[in-house]
Amino acid sequence: KGAKKTQSFSGAVTSVTDGLKRLYTEKLKPLEVAYRFNDFGSPLLTNSDFDSKPMVMLLGQYSTGKTTFIKHLLRCNYPGAHIGPEPTTDRFIVVMSGPDERSIPGNTIAVHAEMPFTGLTTFGGSFLSKFECSQMPHPLLDNITFVDTPGVLSGEKQRTQRSYDFTGVISWFAAKCDMILLLFDPHKLDISDEFKRVISSLRGNDDKIRVVLNKADQVDTQQLMRVYGALMWSLGKILNTPEVVRVYIGSFNDKPIDEAATGPIGADLFEREQNDLLVDLMDIPRKACDRRVNEFVKRARAAKIHAYIISHLKKEMPALMGKAKTQRKLIDNLEDVFAKVQREFHLHAGDFPSVEEFKEVLSRYNIDEFEKMKHKLIQAVDNMLGYDIPELLKNFRNPYD
Amino acid sequence: KGAKKTQSFSGAVTSVTDGLKRLYTEKLKPLEVAYRFNDFGSPLLTNSDFDSKPMVMLLGQYSTGKTTFIKHLLRCNYPGAHIGPEPTTDRFIVVMSGPDERSIPGNTIAVHAEMPFTGLTTFGGSFLSKFECSQMPHPLLDNITFVDTPGVLSGEKQRTQRSYDFTGVISWFAAKCDMILLLFDPHKLDISDEFKRVISSLRGNDDKIRVVLNKADQVDTQQLMRVYGALMWSLGKILNTPEVVRVYIGSFNDKPIDEAATGPIGADLFEREQNDLLVDLMDIPRKACDRRVNEFVKRARAAKIHAYIISHLKKEMPALMGKAKTQRKLIDNLEDVFAKVQREFHLHAGDFPSVEEFKEVLSRYNIDEFEKMKHKLIQAVDNMLGYDIPELLKNFRNPYD
Numbered sequence: 001k002g003a004k005k006t007q008s009f010s011g012a013v014t015s016v017t018d019g020l021k022r023l024y025t026e027k028l029k030p031l032e033v034a035y036r037f038n039d040f041g042s043p044l045l046t047n048s049d050f051d052s053k054p055m056v057m058l059l060g061q062y063s064t065g066k067t068t069f070i071k072h073l074l075r076c077n078y079p080g081a082h083i084g085p086e087p088t089t090d091r092f093i094v095v096m097s098g099p100d101e102r103s104i105p106g107n108t109i110a111v112h113a114e115m116p117f118t119g120l121t122t123f124g125g126s127f128l129s130k131f132e133c134s135q136m137p138h139p140l141l142d143n144i145t146f147v148d149t150p151g152v153l154s155g156e157k158q159r160t161q162r163s164y165d166f167t168g169v170i171s172w173f174a175a176k177c178d179m180i181l182l183l184f185d186p187h188k189l190d191i192s193d194e195f196k197r198v199i200s201s202l203r204g205n206d207d208k209i210r211v212v213l214n215k216a217d218q219v220d221t222q223q224l225m226r227v228y229g230a231l232m233w234s235l236g237k238i239l240n241t242p243e244v245v246r247v248y249i250g251s252f253n254d255k256p257i258d259e260a261a262t263g264p265i266g267a268d269l270f271e272r273e274q275n276d277l278l279v280d281l282m283d284i285p286r287k288a289c290d291r292r293v294n295e296f297v298k299r300a301r302a303a304k305i306h307a308y309i310i311s312h313l314k315k316e317m318p319a320l321m322g323k324a325k326t327q328r329k330l331i332d333n334l335e336d337v338f339a340k341v342q343r344e345f346h347l348h349a350g351d352f353p354s355v356e357e358f359k360e361v362l363s364r365y366n367i368d369e370f371e372k373m374k375h376k377l378i379q380a381v382d383n384m385l386g387y388d389i390p391e392l393l394k395n396f397r398n399p400y401d
Numbered sequence: 402k403g404a405k406k407t408q409s410f411s412g413a414v415t416s417v418t419d420g421l422k423r424l425y426t427e428k429l430k431p432l433e434v435a436y437r438f439n440d441f442g443s444p445l446l447t448n449s450d451f452d453s454k455p456m457v458m459l460l461g462q463y464s465t466g467k468t469t470f471i472k473h474l475l476r477c478n479y480p481g482a483h484i485g486p487e488p489t490t491d492r493f494i495v496v497m498s499g500p501d502e503r504s505i506p507g508n509t510i511a512v513h514a515e516m517p518f519t520g521l522t523t524f525g526g527s528f529l530s531k532f533e534c535s536q537m538p539h540p541l542l543d544n545i546t547f548v549d550t551p552g553v554l555s556g557e558k559q560r561t562q563r564s565y566d567f568t569g570v571i572s573w574f575a576a577k578c579d580m581i582l583l584l585f586d587p588h589k590l591d592i593s594d595e596f597k598r599v600i601s602s603l604r605g606n607d608d609k610i611r612v613v614l615n616k617a618d619q620v621d622t623q624q625l626m627r628v629y630g631a632l633m634w635s636l637g638k639i640l641n642t643p644e645v646v647r648v649y650i651g652s653f654n655d656k657p658i659d660e661a662a663t664g665p666i667g668a669d670l671f672e673r674e675q676n677d678l679l680v681d682l683m684d685i686p687r688k689a690c691d692r693r694v695n696e697f698v699k700r701a702r703a704a705k706i707h708a709y710i711i712s713h714l715k716k717e718m719p720a721l722m723g724k725a726k727t728q729r730k731l732i733d734n735l736e737d738v739f740a741k742v743q744r745e746f747h748l749h750a751g752d753f754p755s756v757e758e759f760k761e762v763l764s765r766y767n768i769d770e771f772e773k774m775k776h777k778l779i780q781a782v783d784n785m786l787g788y789d790i791p792e793l794l795k796n797f798r799n800p801y802d
């Protein structure tokens with residue numbers, strides 16, 4: 001019987017991502033739509049949610065070498081890149097793969113549903129005019145998208161000049177990103193108030209943060225130790241996680257390392273650090289694929305529980321009289337409803353949504369109009385979880401392994 | 402008239418310390434005694450308070466190389482030194498200059514009034530049996546006294562085995578010391594609960610703390626960076642000062658640096674760090690002398706204010722009747738008394754003692770038995786502050802300059 005189900009699903013599936021996309025459309029989405037899962041939590045997934053490449057965002061004070069870092073990895077400039085000792089990059093630039101070299105203005109990107117940036121419209125027109133997409137064909141960009149950002153400012157005065165919610169935008173990207181690189185250089189160690197706010201806005205994504213102490217060949221070894229020590233000293237206080245953040249010390253630039261300043265330590269240490277960082281970067285697509293599968297499975301489980309709750313509520317409604325009263329009672333005793341559903345289907349209490357938030361959305365609906373339990377929809381998802389996804393992973397494995 | 406006063410004071414003064422000692426006995430102590438300054442604040446100074454050498458205390462987990470560090474500086478073992486990979490030093494050992502090599506047990510040192518350790522008796526017999534003084538003739542010890550300590554333990558269990566107030570003793574030494582060296586090694590970075598308590602007990606003496614990352618040649622450069630970064634990360638959180646603590650990275654040992662592990666960086670960086678640490682150590686006696694003069698001047702000012710307050714209180718007492726009532730009123734309105742004295746003698750409010758603490762001691766005395774204002778005593782101190790001390794500093798300067 002399993003064979004028949006895969007047949008209906010298979011066809012021209014070409015990758016894990018592609019498989020997930022089709023499983024979503026054929027098996028999970030119908031359940032989500034039937035029980036309005038999207039109204040209660042996350043919006044329905046679109047193709048762009050599956051197709052978007054893993055993202056790496058660069059953050060740091062102006063002139064710490066963010067744009068140069070990307071240039072160094074690509075071994076060429078991206079369209080519209082500006083590099084210079086004064087504050088140069090004045091906008092958020094998504095550097096991604098594309099058929100030919102071009103820059104697309106923010107207002108255009110934000111309306112493209114097939115790009116994962118439609119959510120940015122909430123930050124308004126003055127943000128969108130400081131947002132840009134830079135495309136070019138490049139093997140590295142086939143696997144990773146970079147987000148170059150305007151340098152964080154140090155003066156309090158200048159912050160008020162930002163015409164949009166800078167930390168809000170960063171927080172939005174941080175949630176979508178797979179890695180966040182904080183760049184420092186030996187002469188720009190101080191963490192300004194704006195930088196502190198930026199770092200706070202990364203909260204919840206701490207595990208994605210890596211630090212680069214760039215231009216490390218601009219000081220001698222003893223100074224480098226002082227600089228590095230001072231950086232760790234203050235980062236420990238600001239990041240406030242018990243695990244020490246990984247710092248890569250080096251000079252991420254085309255120019256050869258300045259051995260006159262660093263002594264022989266540079267050539268050796270910096271090269272090893274650079275290699276470590278490259279290995280970590282190359283590891284992102286593999287990790288991102290694993291994470292996508294994980295999150296998909298989590299979403300499917302949540303959608304199932306949601307369906308159980310909704311259909312249970314519907315079942316409790318009387319056929320003719322007293323609908324309003326029952327609805328009120330059900331909402332007031334939602335905790336009991338959750339408990340009953342949990343017992344009936346042997347679920348974990350921890351997998352349930354927040355009672356309060358659920359109540360709030362629920363009160364805007366007429367329970368009587370909800371769907372009854374549709375076993376076929378549930379079974380399709382169970383089948384997907386128990387058979388299709390393991391099969392998909394077996395057939396394609398992680399393409400980056 | 403100044404000349405006459407100096408004559409009475411001069412004689413065979415041989416150093417700044419010697420001069421302060423004599424000024425104290427001849428000019429300041431009489432004022433302190435007359436107005437019971439010692440009952441209200443700091444005990445009378447003894448010769449040992451002037452003669453004691455600047456002290457450097459070493460702290461750290463067991464086997465981080467504290468005893469080896471002292472041996473390395475002295476270029477020989479001190480009497481009773483034990484070095485080994487297991488916890489070896491099991492007591493507090495004061496390593497100081499002496500006519501010949503010998504160890505003196507804690508119980509004996511604590512009763513010697515000419516040594517600055519009588520205060521340690523409050524920690525009881527079981528501490529004194531874990532306290533020792535190690536003497537030897539040595540040019541370095543002529544300028545600095547070292548305090549070797551038992552390794553800080555990592556297990557919670559072992560703490561309960563200490564038979565005395567370990568952090569209390571460390572806190573006592575910290576107040577007397579001029580520098581506190583915290584030793585770490587790359588394999589003993591974790592800061593245990595006992596170590597955290599030890600560091601807390603240093604509070605108020607943060608400016609004396611220096612950190613040594615010892616045995617740095619036991620790991621390669623990249624590992625060393627990780628280790629050093631992790632150390633700064635956690636020290637920043639624990640020391641909780643905005644200023645970055647100075648960390649000396651090296652291997653403080655007789656054995657040559659293991660270049661195989663460190664690469665050429667070791668020979669260069671470690672040597673420079675070691676030199677910096679030596680320069681800082683050699684600077685201690687000079688700084689200690691300056692500090693002693695400063696503290697002496699502060700004490701003299703405090704003693705003068707104290708004398709003004711006491712004699713003012715005495716003056717307010719009636720000749721015959723109502724003494725008890727007046728005493729009560731004076732104590733109740735001590736704040737007004739302070740304000741009056743302040744105005745009368747043009748003093749700073751900030752230089753006055755705490756009203757509450759003063760009240761408490763005062764209530765145990767009979768104000769009527771206090772001394773009246775004795776202008777000669779005050780004048781002697783004024784003369785000392787305005788003439789003798791500047792003259793002393795001019796004649797002898799700082800012997801370490």
Ligand SMILES: Nc1ncnc2c1ncn2[C@@H]1O[C@H](COP(=O)(O)OP(=O)(O)OP(=O)(O)O)[C@@H](O)[C@H]1O
Pocket residue numbers: 060061062063064065066067068069082083084085086087088089090149150151152214215250251252253
């Ligand atoms: N590793 C490096 N070593 C030496 N100089 C560097 C290095 N990286 C960048 N630079 C120089 O530093 C300056 C700033 O570089 P870049 O414009 O890439 O910084 P940025 O962080 O993107 O600044 P902004 O925030 O203003 O966009 C340029 O002059 C660049 O040549």
Ligand SMILES: Nc1ncnc2c1ncn2[C@@H]1O[C@H](COP(=O)(O)OP(=O)(O)OP(=O)(O)O)[C@@H](O)[C@H]1O
Pocket residue numbers: 461462463464465466467468469470483484485486487488489490491550551552553615616617651652653654
């Ligand atoms: N710089 C160094 N490089 C390599 N080994 C060292 C170094 N310093 C000390 N050692 C070794 O480490 C071990 C512990 O040294 P030592 O006894 O001086 O430590 P300690 O901090 O005094 O320990 P304890 O707290 O137990 O008294 C010894 O075997 C010593 O030889």
Ligand SMILES: [Mg+2]
Pocket residue numbers: 066067068082083088089148149
């Ligand atoms: Mg830039």
Ligand SMILES: [Mg+2]
Pocket residue numbers: 467468469483484489490549550
């Ligand atoms: Mg020892």
